[in-house]
Amino acid sequence: MGFLDRLFNKTTEGEIKMTKLNIGIILGSTRQGRVSPQVGEWVKGIADKRGDANYEIVDIADFNLPFLGEGTGTEPGLAAWNEKLASLDGFVFIVQEYNHSITGALKNALDSARDAWYNKAAGFVSYGSTGGARAVEHLRGILGELLVADVRVHPTLSLFTDFENGSVFKPAELHLDNVKAMLDQVNAWSGALKNLR
Numbered sequence: 001m002g003f004l005d006r007l008f009n010k011t012t013e014g015e016i017k018m019t020k021l022n023i024g025i026i027l028g029s030t031r032q033g034r035v036s037p038q039v040g041e042w043v044k045g046i047a048d049k050r051g052d053a054n055y056e057i058v059d060i061a062d063f064n065l066p067f068l069g070e071g072t073g074t075e076p077g078l079a080a081w082n083e084k085l086a087s088l089d090g091f092v093f094i095v096q097e098y099n100h101s102i103t104g105a106l107k108n109a110l111d112s113a114r115d116a117w118y119n120k121a122a123g124f125v126s127y128g129s130t131g132g133a134r135a136v137e138h139l140r141g142i143l144g145e146l147l148v149a150d151v152r153v154h155p156t157l158s159l160f161t162d163f164e165n166g167s168v169f170k171p172a173e174l175h176l177d178n179v180k181a182m183l184d185q186v187n188a189w190s191g192a193l194k195n196l197r
């Protein structure tokens with residue numbers, strides 16, 4: 001398939017329309033009482049208004065992934081996780097800081113696929129006492145091994161000022177421009193890398 005064929009879809013009527021990218025907003029935490037769904041929905045709301053890609057929330061908890069190597073390898077959730085990732089062109093990780101790094105659930109989910117990650121792009125929205133920055137720096141290193149290109153703009157949310165009592169998400173207005181700029185970069189790189197795959 002040529003470059004233009006990959007970039008455009010020809011309809012049966014012969015019209016040419018742009019193919020929208022599929023971007024997964026991956027919730028990195030799975031614990032009871034987690035705040036990641038609130039943050040993910042906020043990012044999706046901002047993203048959907050752009051109309052430039054198909055954005056969807058991807059919740060690791062929905063897949064019941066076995067801890068790597070401890071299952072049979074035939075669990076339906078494992079296949080479903082790989083199929084979901086394969087259907088995506090790029091990712092926005094919702095990252096929370098656990099002991100200065102990412103959650104065990106996210107690391108296990110990253111380890112539970114291989115080729116489905118390759119040659120795609122990712123951005124991050126993180127939170128924690130210092131905005132979750134330390135967790136994202138770790139995640140960037142892991143993604144390098146999975147051939148995922150990580151973009152620069154990284155909105156960091158504070159558990160103290162962007163959440164009430166650390167549990168009700170009330171983001172400050174100032175984060176909006178950063179989220180948009182991050183999405184610009186994820187879309188640009190996801191589109192470019194689609195041509196490589």
Ligand SMILES: Cc1cc2nc3c(=O)[nH]c(=O)nc-3n(C[C@H](O)[C@H](O)[C@H](O)COP(=O)(O)O)c2cc1C
Nearest residue numbers: 029031033034035036096097098099100128129130
């Ligand atoms: C096991 C554990 C370790 C944590 N370690 C850190 C940490 O090192 N730095 C930090 O800023 N917050 C830390 N926190 C606070 C979390 O960032 C905060 O609880 C956040 O809401 C967790 O995301 P979640 O609600 O989506 O699970 C930790 C929380 C847990 C449960």
